[in-house]
Amino acid sequence: MRLTVSNLSFSFGEARILKDVSFEVMDGELLGLMGPNGSGKTTLLRCMTRYLPSDARAIMVDMRPLHTLTEREVASTFAVVPQSSSTDFPFTVRDIVAMGRTPHMRSRLVGPSREDSDIVNRSMDQAGCSRLADRTFSGLSGGERQRVVIARALAQEPKVLLLDEPTVYLDISGQFEMMDLVRRLNKERELTVVAVLHDINLAARYCDRIALLSQGRLEAIGRPAEVFDPDTIMGVYGVDVAVRRDPFTGTVYIMPKASSTRVASHGRRVHLLCGGGTGGPLMKSLFDLGYSVSAGVLNVLDSDYECAKDLHIPVAAEVPFAQISAESHAENLRMADEAPLVIVSPFPVGPGNFRNLEAARHALESGKKVVIMVRDPVSEVDFVGGKASEFIKGLICSGAIEVKSLDDAIERVRSLSR
Amino acid sequence: MKARGPRLSFLMRNPGLFMILLAAVLIASAFAAIMIGSLGPIGPGDPERISFGDAFDAIIGHDDDLPEYYASVFWDVRIPRILLAGLVGAALACAGTAMQAVFRNPMADPFIVGVSSGAAVGAASAGLIGLTVAVGAFTAPVLAFAFALVTVLVVYRMGSVGGRIHVDTLLLSGVAVASFLGAVVSFLIYFAREDYHQLIPWLLGSMAVARWSYVWILILPVAIGCFVVFMYGRELNALLLGEETAHNLGANPESLKRVMLTVAALLAAGAVAFTGIIGFVGLIVPHMMRMVVGANHRVLVPAATLFGASFLIWADAISRTIIPAQELPVGIITALCGGPFFLYLLHRSKAGRVVG
Numbered sequence: 001m002r003l004t005v006s007n008l009s010f011s012f013g014e015a016r017i018l019k020d021v022s023f024e025v026m027d028g029e030l031l032g033l034m035g036p037n038g039s040g041k042t043t044l045l046r047c048m049t050r051y052l053p054s055d056a057r058a059i060m061v062d063m064r065p066l067h068t069l070t071e072r073e074v075a076s077t078f079a080v081v082p083q084s085s086s087t088d089f090p091f092t093v094r095d096i097v098a099m100g101r102t103p104h105m106r107s108r109l110v111g112p113s114r115e116d117s118d119i120v121n122r123s124m125d126q127a128g129c130s131r132l133a134d135r136t137f138s139g140l141s142g143g144e145r146q147r148v149v150i151a152r153a154l155a156q157e158p159k160v161l162l163l164d165e166p167t168v169y170l171d172i173s174g175q176f177e178m179m180d181l182v183r184r185l186n187k188e189r190e191l192t193v194v195a196v197l198h199d200i201n202l203a204a205r206y207c208d209r210i211a212l213l214s215q216g217r218l219e220a221i222g223r224p225a226e227v228f229d230p231d232t233i234m235g236v237y238g239v240d241v242a243v244r245r246d247p248f249t250g251t252v253y254i255m256p257k258a259s260s261t262r263v264a265s266h267g268r269r270v271h272l273l274c275g276g277g278t279g280g281p282l283m284k285s286l287f288d289l290g291y292s293v294s295a296g297v298l299n300v301l302d303s304d305y306e307c308a309k310d311l312h313i314p315v316a317a318e319v320p321f322a323q324i325s326a327e328s329h330a331e332n333l334r335m336a337d338e339a340p341l342v343i344v345s346p347f348p349v350g351p352g353n354f355r356n357l358e359a360a361r362h363a364l365e366s367g368k369k370v371v372i373m374v375r376d377p378v379s380e381v382d383f384v385g386g387k388a389s390e391f392i393k394g395l396i397c398s399g400a401i402e403v404k405s406l407d408d409a410i411e412r413v414r415s416l417s418r
Numbered sequence: 419m420k421a422r423g424p425r426l427s428f429l430m431r432n433p434g435l436f437m438i439l440l441a442a443v444l445i446a447s448a449f450a451a452i453m454i455g456s457l458g459p460i461g462p463g464d465p466e467r468i469s470f471g472d473a474f475d476a477i478i479g480h481d482d483d484l485p486e487y488y489a490s491v492f493w494d495v496r497i498p499r500i501l502l503a504g505l506v507g508a509a510l511a512c513a514g515t516a517m518q519a520v521f522r523n524p525m526a527d528p529f530i531v532g533v534s535s536g537a538a539v540g541a542a543s544a545g546l547i548g549l550t551v552a553v554g555a556f557t558a559p560v561l562a563f564a565f566a567l568v569t570v571l572v573v574y575r576m577g578s579v580g581g582r583i584h585v586d587t588l589l590l591s592g593v594a595v596a597s598f599l600g601a602v603v604s605f606l607i608y609f610a611r612e613d614y615h616q617l618i619p620w621l622l623g624s625m626a627v628a629r630w631s632y633v634w635i636l637i638l639p640v641a642i643g644c645f646v647v648f649m650y651g652r653e654l655n656a657l658l659l660g661e662e663t664a665h666n667l668g669a670n671p672e673s674l675k676r677v678m679l680t681v682a683a684l685l686a687a688g689a690v691a692f693t694g695i696i697g698f699v700g701l702i703v704p705h706m707m708r709m710v711v712g713a714n715h716r717v718l719v720p721a722a723t724l725f726g727a728s729f730l731i732w733a734d735a736i737s738r739t740i741i742p743a744q745e746l747p748v749g750i751i752t753a754l755c756g757g758p759f760f761l762y763l764l765h766r767s768k769a770g771r772v773v774g
Contacts, residue, residue, distance in 0.1 A: 051665050075668030082663065088524055089658050089713035098714075099656050103668030108649040111716065156667070 001027045001062065001159045001192055003048075008058040010043055017043045019216040025160065030186045030193045032203040032224075035213030036237055041196045044213070045162050048194075049078050061159075075103035079153035081163045085145055086138065093132045093140070093148050097124055100155025120155050126185065127151035143174035150181065154189075161185070163195035167202065175199070179206045201253040204228055205246065212236055225252045230310075242310035257310055263290035268417050271336045271363075273356045274298070274345035280307040282345055282373075285410050287311050291417075294339065296332035297324045297356055324355040332356070336363045341416060343409060344400070346375040349388035357391050360400065370400040371412050433717040436710070440724040444504070447728040451500045451735040452477070456743070457491050499628035502692070503734040503748070504727035505636045506625075507699055509689040511726020512644040513682040514700025515707075515719055519654040520678045521585050524708075528686035528700035531577075531592045531679065535599035536569025537562040537690045538621060542606040545617045558620065559632075559691040566687035569595060574679065583675045623696035623749030625734045632692045643685040644723045650678060651715035658713065696730070696749045698756035702763075703729055709763060 003025040010018040018040045025031055033041050046052040048059060050066055059066040061077055069077065079100070100123065101116045112120070124130040129147040132140065137148060146166055153161055163182065167175040183206050186193045197203040203210060204224035211221040214236040220227045233241050233254060241254040270286055272279050272295040279295060280303060286293045296316030298305040308315045316332035318324055324332075332355075336342050342363040349357060364370050372395055375381055382388040396402050401416075403409045452473075454460045459470045468476075468488075476488035477497075513528035521530065529535070540561035573595050577588025607617060619626065647654075653669040661671040686700070703726040704718070711717045730748070733755065737748040 046662075049666055051662055071665075071670055072668045075666060078666070080663070080666040082660075085659055085663070087658050087713075088522070089519075090708055091655070091658070091713045095655065095712065095714045096659075099652070099659070099667055102652050102656055105652065108652075 002060070003062075003160060003192070004060045005044075005048075006058060006060070008044070008047060008054055010040075010047055010052060010054060017216050018047070021213070021216070021218045023211055023218060023221050025192060025194060026209070028186070028190045028192055029208040030183065030195065030206060032207035032210045033194055033196045033213065034198075034200065034203055034210055035219070039213040039236075040216040041213055042164055045080070045164055045194070045196060048160075048162060049080055050074050072103045076156060077159050078162050079156040079158035079160075081146065081149050081153050081161070081166050083165045084142065084169050085149050088138070091137045093124070093129060093135050093137055094120065096137050096148050097129075097133075097151045097155050100152040103156060119157065123151040123154035124148075126154055126189075127181065142169045143171075143177065146170065146174075146178055147181070150185075154185070158191075160192045160194060163193065165196050165198055168198060175202060182206070200228060200233070204253055205249060205251045228252050228254055230254075242306075244306070257284075262288050265292065266290045267292055269294070269339035269341070270413060270417075271295070271339035271342045272345065273332075273336075273342065273347075273360055274304050275302055275347040275353055275356065277303040278345040278347045278373075279304040281406055282343060282409065283307055283311055283313060285406065286413065287313070289410070289414070291413075294335045296335055296359070297328045297353065299353075321352075323352040329355045329359065332359050333362055336368065337366065340368060341413060342368050342370045343413065344370065344372040344395075346373045346381050348381045348383055349391075350383040354384060354388070357388065357395070360395055361391075361398070364395065364398050364400055369416050370395065371409055371416070372396065372400045372402055373406075373409050374402050374404065376404070433711060433714075433721075436717070437720055437724070440721055440728070444724050444728045444731075447731045448500050448504060451503075451731045452492065452496055454735045455491075455496060455738055457488065458496075494630075495628075498630045498633050499625050499734065500731055501633045502628040502636070503625050503730045505633065505640045506689040506693050506696065507703075507730025507733075508644060508723045508727040509636070509640045509685040510696060510700040511703035511729070512647050512719060512723040513685040513689070514726075515704040515715070515722045516647045516654070516678045516682040516685075517700070518704055519658055519715060520675050520682070521589060522658055522660075523589070524705065525701075526589075527697075528682060528689075529596075529695070529697075530589065531683055532569040532573045532595045532599065533566045533683055533686040534690055534695045534697075535596040535603070537566035537687060538603045538695060539569075539599050539606070540565030541620050541694070542603050542617055545606075562620075563687050563691035566690065567683070569599065570679075570683040570687070582672060583679070585675070588679075619747050620694035621749075622747035623690075623694040623752070624745075624747040625693055625737070626745055627692060636688060636692070639688055640685065643681050643688075644719070646681050647678065647685075648716070648719045648723075650674065651717075651719050654678070654715040654719075655713070694747070694749065696752055698752045698760070699726055699730055699733075702756045702760045705760065705763060 006022045008018055008021045021044065033044065035041050043052060047054040056067055057065045061069065097120050098112060101112060101120065105112065105116065124133055127147045127150045129144065129151050132144060132148065137145065140148065167178050170178060179202060182193060182195065185191050207224060209222060210224050210227040212219045212227050219236050220232055228243055230241055230243055233239060240257045242257050243252055243254050246253050268291050270291045270293050272282060272293060274295055275298055283293055283295065294314045295308050297318050298308065298315050299318050299320050299322065301320045305315060305317065316328050316335055318328045336359055342360060344360045360370055372392065374392060378389040378392055401412055403412055457468065459468060459473055472484060476484050477492045479489055510528050517526045517528055517530055518524055541558045544558040544561045573588065573591045576591040577583060653664065653674045656664040656667040656669045657671060657674060664671045704722045707718055707721040707725055711721050733751045734748045737746040737751040740746060
């Protein structure tokens with residue numbers, strides 16, 4: 001199966017929906033078709049199924065121009081699963097799945113053959129909806145209906161399965177069930193799948209490749225890790241995101257970063273002593289409020305470290321899993337010296353990062369304002385047998401300002417730097 | 419709903435059996451209807467009560483002792499009338515099924531594209547110009563048929579944009595044209611005061627006009643039309659999930675809509691041309707059958723066609739006999755029985771939907 005799209009353009013009157021789109025769908029792959037609303041994804045699918053007309057030779061199926069195929073050939077090449085399906089008429093599930101045989105049944109007189117019935121049964125089996133066979137289609141839940149429509153698509157015995165946002169009306173378990181099913185069919189039946197998807201993380205997790213459309217143009221195509229980089233997503237969706245690896249699957253996932261209401265930077269400096277994921281929310285809040293934030297000492301791979309990198313915050317860094325060395329401690333102190341205000345997050349204190357607490361004392365002693373977030377009880381973050389708790393109490397006695405929550409901390413920072 | 423499940427699915431699993439059952443019901447209905455009447459074993463009217471044996475003998479012309487007019491009542495009046503009722507019922511039910519599928523709307527009926535209002539103008543103008551005498555019994559049917567088709571063409575033109583039929587626009591065009599033509603009919607009736615009594619039975623639908631020539635004219639077109647709708651059953655199924663889905667399943671929705679609208683309009687126009695506007699058959703028969711066999715049109719179309727024939731034969735039998743020595747237009751019966759029955763079915767299926 002070879003499906004190539006070359007220089008495909010499509011217009012609705014004056015509006016140009018697709019502009020010179022070219023790509024190839026590989027045999028057996030699961031290709032995610034993505035892009036913002038109105039970027040032309042559904043139009044592209046409709047051109048493929050010939051529901052909308054396209055230029056001769058713009059779409060080639062196994063070296064044959066799409067427009068030379070008969071209606072039956074088109075319908076036995078592509079099967080479509082729309083966003084949702086509904087009807088007021090009391091079709092049974094079996095009726096709906098049997099509709100998939102329409103392009104294969106040549107005679108208008110003869111009913112379905114034994115082979116047709118076998119294929120219908122097998123398709124329901126594979127899509128996991130056999131037990132629904134005698135139920136009324138309109139009485140099913142959204143997820144069940146999508147399964148039935150997938151079974152219908154399988155009964156069509158297509159070469160390519162086209163999915164148009166198949167998960168859009170499903171809850172989160174339905175979304176994963178649907179995508180697991182699609183992935184399984186893709187692998188087991190070696191069925192080529194092109195799926196319009198909205199959820200970038202879902203797409204990155206399941207798709208072999210991603211084609212990213214923007215305003216009718218193909219912006220990027222490639223493996224999810226190649227296509228989903230912060231610059232491309234900023235360019236296409238206008239959203240500032242951080243790209244991470246899913247710890248369970250190793251696939252990339254994105255998360256939105258700065259809120260869209262970021263205050264223009266005013267240059268007031270704040271230094272953050274943090275670690276173990278306790279500094280991220282502080283960093284993000286201060287960053288959004290326009291502060292110039294620095295942080296230290298953070299081990300590379302600490303999520304606070306990744307957070308700082310995503311926000312382009314300068315960091316006094318240490319190699320992964322190592323004790324804070326003299327060099328990075330010195331750099332940390334230097335950064336703290338540059339800021340009038342130092343904030344200590346409630347990071348877990350162990351032998352390796354005890355020096356971050358010492359850095360706080362250094363700042364206090366050199367006349368800086370120090371805000372310290374304290375978890376209750378303090379012993380929760382103390383992994384050095386009470387030494388850290390004693391030290392934190394000492395800091396508070398020496399004038400560090402104790403706060404209990406993120407909001408309190410931010411409030412203090414704002415009043416102190418005013 | 420749950421409790422009815424197994425029984426329903428038995429019929430749904432054995433559509434062939436159900437077809438045989440419906441055909442048997444149709445034949446039985448026709449025979450029963452022949453026996454019902456002011457002359458016959460069943461029915462009103464004391465003086466002409468005869469035994470089943472006599473009726474049977476009169477029909478097959480076996481017994482010379484029976485009065486001559488017995489055979490004439492059966493052969494010249496009742497049998498063509500029952501056959502005509504069967505044909506018209508089948509045509510309307512089949513056309514209704516097709517229209518409901520094309521419009522993807524269970525509230526559609528065979529007259530939705532203006533067939534009945536066009537035919538009414540034709541019939542009324544025949545009455546007005548008084549051509550009945552000149553050209554004979556065919557004037558009103560021919561004018562009704564012609565006006566119905568012209569109306570359908572007009573509605574069809576207004577409902578298509580750029581070569582594509584938009585069913586929503588088509589539906590609204592049909593409603594608008596029908597109300598306009600309704601006013602025209604009222605106008606014609608107002609001016610044809612003397613003759614309008616002739617028109618009333620036609621407007622309400624009546625089988626009293628039945629004759630063999632009508633049966634012969636209708637039998638082949640109705641059979642062909644119903645068969646064509648049956649042959650497109652699979653495509654109609656696909657169309658009910660939307661035009662894009664129909665396309666994706668290999669059906670061409672534009673040509674499908676065109677063929678089905680044409681066939682359904684011809685069936686409906688042919689049916690009403692002779693007997694007048696018989697409402698409700700084309701609406702409720704497809705509904706009743708869907709509740710039994712589901713929406714698969716490979717089964718639904720023949721089921722509705724067969725049941726439509728039986729339904730109208732019974733409605734006509736009632737209309738002939740319910741008031742002694744008088745006949746009601748059959749359209750009144752179909753509406754009187756059909757309306758409440760339809761409401762009952764609607765209520766039951768709604769209750770079932772809530773529970774299920």
